[in-house]
Each structure stands twice: as C-alpha cells, then as structure tokens.
Amino acid sequence: MTSTQRTSFPRQGVRETAIAVKTRFQSASDVLSDCLEEIARCEDKIHAFNLVLDNQARQRASEIDDLIARGIDPGPLAGVPVALKDNICTREIATTCSSKMLERWIPPYNATVVAKLQDAGAVIVGKTNMDEFAMGSSTENSAFGPTRNPCNLDYVPGGSSGGSAASVAAGFVCCALGSDTGGSIRQPASLCGVVGVKPTYGRVSRYGLIAFASSLDQIGPLCVNVGDAALICEVIGGYDPRDSTSIDEPFSGLLDSCDKGVDGIRVGVVTELLAPASPDVQAAFTKCTDKLAAIGAKVDEISIPELSYGLAAYYLIAPAEASSNLARYDGVRYGLRVAGQDVESMMRATRSAGFGPEVKRRIMLGTYALSSGYYDAYYGQAQRVRTLITKAFGRAYESFDVLLSPTSPTVAFGFGAKQDPLDMYNSDIATIASNLAGHPAMSVPFGLGANNLPVGVQVMAPTLGEAVMFQVGAQIEGLAQ
Amino acid sequence: MSSDSLEGWDLVIGLEVHCELDTNTKLFCGCPNSFGDSPNTNVCPVCLGLPGSLPVLNSRAVDLAMRIGAALHCDIRPSRFHRKNYFYPDMPKAFQISQYDAPINCDGWLELTTGKRVGIERAHIEEDTGKTTHLGESGRIQGASSSLVDYNRAGVPLVETVSAPDMNSAQEAKDYVSELRAILVACGASDGKMEEGSLRVDANVSVRRSGSKELGTRCEIKNVNSLKSLGKAIEFEAARQIAVLQQGGTIRQETRHFNEDTGETSSMRSKEDSHDYRYFPEPDLVVISPDEAWIGGIRSGLPPMPAERRALLGSKCGAGSPGTPSSNQVSTVVAHGLDALVLGALDDGADPRIALSRCANEAVARVDAALHLAPTSFSRLVTMESVGDITATQSKLVLGEMLDEVDQKLEELGGSTGGFGGYFEVDPEAIANSKGFEKLDNTTLARTLDDIVESNPGEWERFLAGDEKVAQFFVGQMMKSTRGQADGKAVISLMNARRDKKG
Numbered sequence: 001m002t003s004t005q006r007t008s009f010p011r012q013g014v015r016e017t018a019i020a021v022k023t024r025f026q027s028a029s030d031v032l033s034d035c036l037e038e039i040a041r042c043e044d045k046i047h048a049f050n051l052v053l054d055n056q057a058r059q060r061a062s063e064i065d066d067l068i069a070r071g072i073d074p075g076p077l078a079g080v081p082v083a084l085k086d087n088i089c090t091r092e093i094a095t096t097c098s099s100k101m102l103e104r105w106i107p108p109y110n111a112t113v114v115a116k117l118q119d120a121g122a123v124i125v126g127k128t129n130m131d132e133f134a135m136g137s138s139t140e141n142s143a144f145g146p147t148r149n150p151c152n153l154d155y156v157p158g159g160s161s162g163g164s165a166a167s168v169a170a171g172f173v174c175c176a177l178g179s180d181t182g183g184s185i186r187q188p189a190s191l192c193g194v195v196g197v198k199p200t201y202g203r204v205s206r207y208g209l210i211a212f213a214s215s216l217d218q219i220g221p222l223c224v225n226v227g228d229a230a231l232i233c234e235v236i237g238g239y240d241p242r243d244s245t246s247i248d249e250p251f252s253g254l255l256d257s258c259d260k261g262v263d264g265i266r267v268g269v270v271t272e273l274l275a276p277a278s279p280d281v282q283a284a285f286t287k288c289t290d291k292l293a294a295i296g297a298k299v300d301e302i303s304i305p306e307l308s309y310g311l312a313a314y315y316l317i318a319p320a321e322a323s324s325n326l327a328r329y330d331g332v333r334y335g336l337r338v339a340g341q342d343v344e345s346m347m348r349a350t351r352s353a354g355f356g357p358e359v360k361r362r363i364m365l366g367t368y369a370l371s372s373g374y375y376d377a378y379y380g381q382a383q384r385v386r387t388l389i390t391k392a393f394g395r396a397y398e399s400f401d402v403l404l405s406p407t408s409p410t411v412a413f414g415f416g417a418k419q420d421p422l423d424m425y426n427s428d429i430a431t432i433a434s435n436l437a438g439h440p441a442m443s444v445p446f447g448l449g450a451n452n453l454p455v456g457v458q459v460m461a462p463t464l465g466e467a468v469m470f471q472v473g474a475q476i477e478g479l480a481q
Numbered sequence: 482m483s484s485d486s487l488e489g490w491d492l493v494i495g496l497e498v499h500c501e502l503d504t505n506t507k508l509f510c511g512c513p514n515s516f517g518d519s520p521n522t523n524v525c526p527v528c529l530g531l532p533g534s535l536p537v538l539n540s541r542a543v544d545l546a547m548r549i550g551a552a553l554h555c556d557i558r559p560s561r562f563h564r565k566n567y568f569y570p571d572m573p574k575a576f577q578i579s580q581y582d583a584p585i586n587c588d589g590w591l592e593l594t595t596g597k598r599v600g601i602e603r604a605h606i607e608e609d610t611g612k613t614t615h616l617g618e619s620g621r622i623q624g625a626s627s628s629l630v631d632y633n634r635a636g637v638p639l640v641e642t643v644s645a646p647d648m649n650s651a652q653e654a655k656d657y658v659s660e661l662r663a664i665l666v667a668c669g670a671s672d673g674k675m676e677e678g679s680l681r682v683d684a685n686v687s688v689r690r691s692g693s694k695e696l697g698t699r700c701e702i703k704n705v706n707s708l709k710s711l712g713k714a715i716e717f718e719a720a721r722q723i724a725v726l727q728q729g730g731t732i733r734q735e736t737r738h739f740n741e742d743t744g745e746t747s748s749m750r751s752k753e754d755s756h757d758y759r760y761f762p763e764p765d766l767v768v769i770s771p772d773e774a775w776i777g778g779i780r781s782g783l784p785p786m787p788a789e790r791r792a793l794l795g796s797k798c799g800a801g802s803p804g805t806p807s808s809n810q811v812s813t814v815v816a817h818g819l820d821a822l823v824l825g826a827l828d829d830g831a832d833p834r835i836a837l838s839r840c841a842n843e844a845v846a847r848v849d850a851a852l853h854l855a856p857t858s859f860s861r862l863v864t865m866e867s868v869g870d871i872t873a874t875q876s877k878l879v880l881g882e883m884l885d886e887v888d889q890k891l892e893e894l895g896g897s898t899g900g901f902g903g904y905f906e907v908d909p910e911a912i913a914n915s916k917g918f919e920k921l922d923n924t925t926l927a928r929t930l931d932d933i934v935e936s937n938p939g940e941w942e943r944f945l946a947g948d949e950k951v952a953q954f955f956v957g958q959m960m961k962s963t964r965g966q967a968d969g970k971a972v973i974s975l976m977n978a979r980r981d982k983k984g
C-alpha cells in the first residue's frame with residue numbers, strides 16, 4: 001500500500017441525496033458539511049478544485065433547509081452539492097478556465113445551466129480544475145497545476161473536465177458539470193470511473209460556457225450513476241432563447257428510459273473505435289458486449305471507415321474556432337493585461353504571458369487553418385469530412401439503435417506520460433466523432449483494466465437519441481455490478 | 482480642379498455605404514441602439530464580448546435589411562453570418578460578425594435622378610464596432626499616448642450596400658449617395674444622418690484611358706463624412722491617379738485616408754499589409770432562411786420609394802423640368818420624408834409654391850419636429866402667408882415657433898420620437914398674434930413711406946431717376962420702422978405707385 005492508494009470514494013447519488021434532504025432525513029447543511037469535510041481531508045492531494053465556495057455554499061444550504069422547514073419544495077435537486085467546471089460562468093464568482101488570462105476575472109452573469117441548477121435547489125460547492133480553456137486530455141494543461149485521479153493519485157484523471165470527474169469520484173460532490181468538445185466529459189469520466197454524458201449539440205444551452213470550439217462544445221453532467229445523469233440532463237437541458245443553436249424540443253422522460261431494458265435493442269460495435277484500444281480495455285469492453293447480448297440485446301459489429309478521419313478533422317475545426325474564440329483575450333477590456341508601449345505590444349505581451357503552451361499551439365494551428373490560401377485545404381476539407389462522418393453515422397443508425405466503443409483507448413495514464421501532443425490527441429480517438437456529428441454519447445464505467453484502473457464503455461446514439469442511450473447505459477451499469 | 486485635367490480619362494467609381502439600422506436594440510443583444518449617450522452605458526455581456534456570451538439575431542434588423550434589398554430590387558436569399566477576424570481595441574470579440582459568401586441581398590440596382598441605373602452587388606448585414614478616441618499628437622492608434630474606447634456603438638446593426646463600379650464622376654457618386662440615403666429613409670431603415678455617422682461611405686476609385694474597357698487599379702478611400710467630402714475626395718484621388726499614370730508610374734492597390742482639412746487623400750495601408758480576415762462561418766448563429774411569405778410580405782409592404790414620390794409631389798406642385806428650383810425643392814422635401822406634410826397641406830387647399838418653399842427651406846432643418854407637425858396646421862400657416870396676413874419673413878418665424886412647440890410636446894412624451902408616429906396640432910394664428918404680427922393696412926404703410934421719403938430725399942431722387950438698387954434701401958428702412966411687419970413686395974408696389982402718381 002502506498003500513499004497514492006485510493007482513500008476517497010464516491011458519495012451517495014443525486015436522487016438519494018435530494019430525497020434525504022426533502023424527507024428531512026438529512027439537512028442540506030449536513031450534506032454540505034460532509035462534502036466540505038471530505039474536501040478538507042483529501043483536496044490537497046487531489047486538487048479537483050480551483051475554488052471551493054465554503055461560505056456561499058453554507059448559506060445556500062441553509063436557505064434550502066429553510067424552504068423545506070416552511071414546506072416549500074426546493075426542486076428535484078434539493079440540497080444536492082454540485083461542482084462546476086471552471087469554464088462555466090458564475091455571477092460574482094471567479095471563472096478562470098484554469099488560465100492565467102482569466103485568473104482574476106469575475107463574470108457579471110450566470111450561465112443558463114447555473115441558473116437552472118439553482119432553480120432546482122442545487123448547492124454549488126466549487127469550480128473545478130481543467131485543462132486550460134478545455135484544451136487537453138489529462139488536466140495537466142491547467143495553469144494552476146494538475147488534478148490527480150482519486151482512483152490512484154499516480155495517474156491523471158483525464159481531461160479536460162478532470163477536476164469535475166475527480167470531484168465526483170472522490171466523493172466531494174454528488175455531481176459535477178463538465179464541457180465536452182471532443183470527449184472532455186466522457187474521457188475523464190471513464191478514467192475516474194464515473195458516468196459522463198455529452199448530450200446532443202443544442203440540448204443544453206451554451207450561454208455562459210466560455211467557448212473553446214463553438215460548433216462542438218456541449219455541457220453535460222458527471223455523476224456516480226446513470227439515473228442521476230439522466231435527471232441532471234433533464235434539469236439543465238431545454239430550449240434557451242439566449243443560445244441561437246439551442247434546440248426547441250422537450251428533454252424529458254430520460255429517467256424512465258433507464259428502466260426499459262435492452263431486449264431487442266440493436267447494438268453496433270464500431271470496429272474502427274475498438275481496434276486502437278489496449279488489450280485490457282478491449283477485454284473489459286468485450287465482456288460488456290457479451291453480457292448485453294446475454295440479456296437480449298442484438299449485438300453486432302459495424303465498420304464505419306469514415307471515422308478514421310475524425311481525429312484529423314477535429315484537430316483542424318476545433319483549433320480554427322478556438323483561434324477566433326480566444327482572440328478576445330487581448331488585455332483591452334478584462335482579464336490579464338501586461339503593459340506594452342502601444343496597443344499592439346500590450347496585446348502581444350498579454351497573450352504571450354496569459355496563455356499556456358497548448359493553448360498557443362492550438363491558436364497557431366487554427367489561425368493557419370483559416371488563413372487565406374489554406375482555408376479550403378484545411379478548414380474546408382475538415383468540414384467536408386465532418387459531413388461525411390455525419391452521413392456515415394446516419395447509415396449506421398439505419399441498422400442499429402446505439403453504437404458502442406471503449407470511451408478511451410487506455411485506462412488512466414501517468415503524469416507526463418504523453419509528451420508528444422499527438423499522443424495526447426489520440427486519447428480522444430473514440431469520443432471525437434460524436435462531437436463532429438453533434439450526437440449524444442455517454443461513458444459508463446465497466447470493470448477494471450491495467451493497474452486496477454477503471455474502464456469506460458461509450459454508448460453513442462443519433463441526434464436527440466438520449467432516451468435509447470440512457471436505456472442502454474443503465475443496463476451496462478447494471479451488468480457492471 | 483478643372484474638368485480639363487480629366488480630358489482623355491474616364492473615372493470608375495464604386496461605393497460601399499454603411500447604414501446604421503434604425504432599430505430599438507442592437508443586432509445581437511437587447512441593449513438600446515441610440516446615439517449620444519454617455520460612453521459605455523449601452524452595453525451588456527454580449528456586446529462587450531464577455532467570455533461565455535452568445536449572439537441572438539434581432540429579427541427587426543433582418544426585416545429592415547430585407548426592406549432595403551427589396552427597395553434596391555435585389556434577390557433576397559437565405560444567408561448566413563461569418564466571422565471577420567482582426568485585432569482592434571474597439572472590436573470586443575476581436576472579430577466582427579458580418580456576411581461574406583451568402584449575403585441576404587444581392588444583384589439589384591438603383592436609378593439615379595438622371596435615369597441612369599447603378600448596379601447593386603450586395604447589401605448585407607453586419608455589426609458595428611465601438612468607437613476609439615486616440616489621445617496624443619497623431620490622433621491615430623500608432624503613437625497614441627492612450628486610447629479611450631466607447632462600446633455603445635459596438636453591435637449596432639449595419640447594412641453595407643456595395644455598388645457595382647458603375648459611376649463615372651464625383652457628381653454621379655454624390656447623386657447615388659443622396660438617392661440611396663433617401664431610399665434608406667423611405668424604407669424606415671435609417672434616419673439618414675451622415676453627420677451622426679448613421680451613413681458612412683467608402684469610395685473605390687480608379688481611372689482609365691477614355692474608351693478603354695479594362696478597369697484600372699483601384700484605391701479605396703475611407704473617412705468620407707459628407708457629400709461634399711465625397712466629391713472632393715473623388716476628384717482629388719482621380720487627379721492624383723492620372724498624374725501618377727501620366728508620369729509613367731503605376732497605381733498601387735491600397736486603402737487611402739481622406740483628410741477633411743487638406744482635401745487630400747494619403748496612403749493608410751497597401752494591399753500587401755492588409756489584414757487576412759480568416760473568414761469562417763459564425764458557429765454561434767444559424768442560417769437565416771426567409772420563406773416566400775416573409776419576402777413577399779416585405780416586398781408588398783414597402784412604402785412608395787423616392788422616385789415615385791418625387792413624381793407625385795412634382796405633379797401636385799406643378800414643378801417644372803429637372804433643374805428648376807422647385808424640382809430641387811421637391812427632391813429635398815422627399816429626401817427628408819416631408820412630402821406627406823406638403824401633400825397634406827395641399828389637400829387642405831394650401832398654396833403649393835409656398836408650402837414647398839417653407840418645407841424645403843425651413844422645415845428640413847428641423848426634420849424631427851416637422852415630421853410630427855399636423856399638415857392641417859402647416860396648411861393654415863401657408864394660407865396665412867398666401868393671403869398676405871403675414872409676410873414671408875413672419876411666416877418663417879411662426880413656423881420656427883410651431884416646430885418648437887412640437888419639439889416640446891415630443892419631449893413630454895419622453896424625448897423618444899422613435900415609436901411615436903402621430904401628429905401635433907399647433908395654432909399658427911395664436912403664435913402670430915402673440916408676436917403682434919398683424920397685417921398692416923395700406924394707409925399705415927403709405928404714411929410710413931412718406932416719413933421715410935421725407936427724411937431721405939436724396940435716395941428718393943435716385944429712385945425716381947431709375948436707380949433700382951436704392952429700392953432695397955427703402956424696403957430695409959420700411960422693415961426697420963415696422964419691426965419686420967411690412968411685406969417687401971407691398972412696399973415696392975407702394976413705392977412704384979408713389980413714383981407714378983408724382984411723375
């Protein structure tokens with residue numbers, strides 16, 4: 001036994017907590033105190049948070065208790081402690097994107113998801129660490145130091161929502177929100193052994209989510225179980241007039257889907273996404289599909305060759321959009337400013353000092369991809385690949401209800417293990433296609449791989465196909481027990 | 482510059498006109514779109530480009546843009562937005578949301594008053610930037626000791642109308658801008674105020690040997706803030722280019738800055754150091770796909786355009802052929818949208834010549850108030866003048882006070898004229914009475930003239946000798962003695978009668 005061995009464990013789920021609080025079995029304040037104690041005990045080892053909102057959270061919890069005492073229902077998340085990835089804007093509370101650029105920036109407004117969580121009775125406990133501006137797959141790119149995987153502190157938690165995944169896995173909170181641009185919810189969920197969901201693009205408002213790649217970004221939950229994730233999706237989802245890409249479709253009934261079983265459900269195993277996985281991950285995954293077949297699912301293999309171009313297309317589109325989204329950090333209006341002799345040198349100095357190496361790398365990549373003379377060969381071509389992938393998925397979903405793959409090709413890796421950026425980019429090989437197509441996908445823990453670290457199974461579904469995705473996800477969860 | 486120096490050369494001019502749309506709110510947020518407020522008061526997370534904010538398209542702006550397209554005979558098509566990326570302190574997001582390969586309006590035309598048609602390549606929607614004031618000697622960002630930025634204008638909706646290079650003289654360019662301005666006002670899209678920056682013009686100018694079909698290299702002239710400047714800038718630039726070519730030089734494609742004080746253009750940046758804007762589709766907005774019903778509604782709901790209104794007003798006023806003063810008055814009145822006031826007064830039986838003059842000469846200077854003056858009130862004023870109850874001079878004063886009253890009433894409504902489309906009745910007789918403007922009877926007038934003649938016998942002798950200039954002296958003296966109540970024409974006829982009787 002070393003000091004890096006697991007010492008913290010996930011706490012009870014969202015629904016259990018809300019019921020306990022509503023039935024006055026446990027007060028919201030007591031629930032919160034447990035969380036804060038756990039944070040005090042383990043946070044210095046894990047570093048899941050950029051900020052813990054001790055006082056504000058206590059005040060909010062006692063407000064919830066007051067409501068309950070007066071017989072008022074605080075909502076489906078009554079007293080549920082929640083953490084937010086630090087790229088989700090919180091009014092009057094620092095929102096840093098784990099970047100020196102925004103280290104001292106305080107948003108004057110709440111993201112739509114924050115308002116929805118609060119309206120549902122949740123207690124926001126803190127802002128979680130992440131790869132700077134959500135660019136990375138290990139949380140090593142945080143300007144404030146890495147987060148450690150609660151399952152084993154020698155390993156990364158994945159990224160970019162590594163702090164969110166770790167905060168749930170460590171039992172600091174019942175649930176955390178992350179953002180997923182190329183797998184940034186699902187991959188850390190997989191590496192930390194929790195459930196992570198990326199809803200259909202447009203299901204959850206992006207208003208107040210600090211953009212990385214606008215056409216790919218989507219907010220979603222990380223939870224200890226599938227049903228909790230379904231509930232959180234219902235709470236944070238739905239049409240938002242502040243987000244023009246928001247979908248005006250009801251987002252409900254997800255919890256009910258979790259009980260429907262998989263009898264007759266057609267499950268496709270995507271060979272292109274299974275092949276790159278390490279043997280331990282493949283073994284766990286195959287066990288999962290075997291068990292699914294055993295309880296009535298029709299499991300078959302499917303090849304979607306177009307997906308092999310996904311990674312290349314993603315690493316043009318996402319940096320291109322990022323180069324534009326991150327251009328506003330120029331030192332003129334807010335955030336870091338490093339003095340210069342004139343405006344241009346001030347902007348140069350600010351951006352040189354404020355961004356870390358990975359962010360700079362992607363800004364340069366994206367700027368190049370959009371340059372006149374190169375646009376068509378890079379950005380234009382990547383968009384055509386994106387269309388091909390979407391069409392290929394469309395054909396696949398004629399034969400299958402959901403598609404399956406390992407979420408990550410490997411279990412969690414060690415700090416500094418992936419020095420070559422391309423190695424790191426390959427961590428997203430299975431998750432990226434869903435972002436390119438705008439489809440929903442989730443990661444559900446299933447068994448252990450190398451070093452006794454968790455393996456995650458990814459369930460992918462067509463646009464607005466969350467119901468069937470949760471239906472299958474819930475069964476996988478059951479089979480993993 | 483004389484036209485001789487253009488001998489043997491043709492000018493080719495294309496114009497890009499930015500028009501601020503007259504919406505209540507900005508293009509992508511709910512902040513007020515208003516001019517002249519304290520700096521950085523009409524701002525929010527969206528128009529400041531704060532992290533995490535997202536744009537939501539103002540459908541009223543789309544409506545107005547489509548109206549402009551319909552008025553310019555354009556195809557109105559499904560369109561999308563692009564990001565135009567470049568760093569500048571007054572651009573909150575470091576990109577401007579504009580339209581690039583799929584503008585909402587394209588391929589139209591505008592007919593000048595001469596009957597010539599100028600092609601319209603496109604009229605697209607984009608957002609305005611903030612406004613930067615550079616402190617320090619240069620007045621430009623280079624070398625500024627500090628710069629102040631006001632983001633009130635950031636995100637204000639614009640339509641940029643790009644003409645084909647179809648104009649061939651500074652005068653045609655000016656005519657084009659006046660006609661476009663009148664159309665934009667007629668559409669309800671703009672207040673047309675060039676002086677407040679509601680309309681901003683960039684001119685693309687090139688020259689070529691007369692008869693040549695090939696286009697010369699063009700230069701884009703920026704910072705043209707009035708019609709007068711536009712004319713001057715084009716003439717200077719054409720002469721400069723011709724001089725360069727005559728000396729065997731070549732024109733560099735570049736952007737040039739027009740200096741209002743010197744009347745000259747100077748190089749801002751060449752094509753080589755122009756920005757690479759890295760346009761790409763704006764992922765935070767969706768495609769605008771107006772259906773046939775929407776487009777049809779826009780086209781059929783378009784009010785009459787200036788050409789049609791000039792014809793109507795001209796025929797009602799019996800205006801002469803183009804070039805006569807009254808035809809200029811007709812154009813002026815229509816350009817300011819005051820034709821309804823004149824036509825209303827005519828329906829009420831007012832004298833067309835006087836109604837047109839008061840409107841074109843006096844009311845246009847007070848457009849905001851004049852637009853809310855009841856035509857019946859205006860008609861009463863015109864009639865008081867035409868029957869000789871008050872003089873022309875008095876009539877102008879009374880009109881001024883009538884418009885003061887309208888302004889006051891508008892102020893009582895909250896100072897916003899935007900939403901109010903009604904008229905105010907103002908009584909011209911009451912104003913005339915309060916000022917003591919009464920018609921002087923001829924006896925009083927004749928007695929006054931007698932007095933003046935008596936004290937100025939020399940001048941009277943000169944008048945009798947046929948010195949017409951001295952007549953003005955007597956008119957002036959009569960005005961002075963009657964405190965402006967005498968009518969100039971009545972004085973002249975009285976003087977003529979006195980001369981004829983005595984003679």
Ligand SMILES: [Zn+2]
Pocket residue numbers: 507510511512523524525526527528529636
């Ligand atoms: Zn605003």
